Amino acid sequence: MIGPNTTLRLEPAIAALNAAGEETRLRLLALLAQSELTVSEVVTILGQSQPRVSRHLKLLVEAGLVERRREGAWAFFRLSPAGGAGALARDIVAWLDQHDSILSEDQARLAEVRHARAENAARYFAAHAAEWDDIRSLHVPEALVEEAMRDAVGDRPVRCVVDLGAGAGRMLELFAPLAERAIGVDLSSAMLAVARGRLEETGLRNVQLRQGDIYALPIERNSVDLAIMHQVLHYLDDPARALREAARVLAPGGRLLVVDFAPHNEEALRDKHAHRRLGFSESEIVGLLRQAGLETILHRELAPDAKEGAKLTVSLWLARDPRVITDPVPASSYETA
Numbered sequence: 001m002i003g004p005n006t007t008l009r010l011e012p013a014i015a016a017l018n019a020a021g022e023e024t025r026l027r028l029l030a031l032l033a034q035s036e037l038t039v040s041e042v043v044t045i046l047g048q049s050q051p052r053v054s055r056h057l058k059l060l061v062e063a064g065l066v067e068r069r070r071e072g073a074w075a076f077f078r079l080s081p082a083g084g085a086g087a088l089a090r091d092i093v094a095w096l097d098q099h100d101s102i103l104s105e106d107q108a109r110l111a112e113v114r115h116a117r118a119e120n121a122a123r124y125f126a127a128h129a130a131e132w133d134d135i136r137s138l139h140v141p142e143a144l145v146e147e148a149m150r151d152a153v154g155d156r157p158v159r160c161v162v163d164l165g166a167g168a169g170r171m172l173e174l175f176a177p178l179a180e181r182a183i184g185v186d187l188s189s190a191m192l193a194v195a196r197g198r199l200e201e202t203g204l205r206n207v208q209l210r211q212g213d214i215y216a217l218p219i220e221r222n223s224v225d226l227a228i229m230h231q232v233l234h235y236l237d238d239p240a241r242a243l244r245e246a247a248r249v250l251a252p253g254g255r256l257l258v259v260d261f262a263p264h265n266e267e268a269l270r271d272k273h274a275h276r277r278l279g280f281s282e283s284e285i286v287g288l289l290r291q292a293g294l295e296t297i298l299h300r301e302l303a304p305d306a307k308e309g310a311k312l313t314v315s316l317w318l319a320r321d322p323r324v325i326t327d328p329v330p331a332s333s334y335e336t337a
Helices: 010-020 023-032 039-046 050-062 085-095 101-136 142-153 170-178 189-200 239-249 268-273 282-291
Strands: 066-071 074-079 158-164 179-186 207-211 224-230 250-261 295-302 314-320
Touching: 010 023, 010 050, 010 085, 023 039, 023 050, 023 066, 023 074, 023 085, 023 101, 039 050, 039 074, 039 101, 050 066, 050 074, 074 085, 101 189, 142 170, 142 224, 142 250, 142 295, 142 314, 158 170, 158 239, 170 179, 170 189, 170 224, 179 189, 189 207, 224 239, 239 250, 239 282, 250 282, 282 295, 282 314
Parallel strands: 158 179, 158 224, 179 207, 224 250
Antiparallel strands: 066 074, 250 314, 295 314
């Protein structure tokens, strides 16, 4: 809702209200308040032609009510972030009667689109289950790793959490509930599609997925309270550069949680699973975090159970941006660059 600190100048307000004042565009706002959608998905839901849908979306984007984000060959649309026209868009949606027959039918078709996403994700997981089980069998159960991560982070709310190398979206499932806003970044549009389908099942509405390079994150400097890099560094050519980039987006006092393997000799992970590094020592990661301007405040190792045949130790590092917050960070800092 529009609050006392949310303002919109007269001309943009008139443009936004004019853009919203049409049946199809009102239906679009109601849909995009529920889910991030592609043009083809909107076409399926509304039953209108692609050119007509694109024209309506263009008007909403130009008015600031909706934002457009490229992901490879696709474009995704969602309501603009809170503030200004984005807050107005949410107010307009709140005024609509969701039991209206037209809107109800749109919501039913949106549910079908979400179900299709979830089915695609399930098929992907089924196809790769053996590969992932092969890796999991080498270290302590994933549930123990996730418990250790939750313990390290604690349960205090954060404004913005980012999963760097989001993959299938599991970290977002775990940590988005702590945040006002959650962002998942991955270079692979295929993995983002899987994550999108998986997250549909959770009902989380504060998550945004972005395609981007971990060395050049599509995230504003000084805007993230908690960043997570879970089993990512061992795939990278330049882990130091990735950690510096993660440090760049942290707000003063922001934290970075790194989870990866301790040094090991499982060469098969190079050959079968494209691991470029066979783990990292405590001192190596602490040194790289220091070079990135961060101070390590926690290190923990989860050793495998030899009786179970596991061989890999999982290490956790929690680092902190040492800068002190002197003034509240404006909400606009959390909007996309």
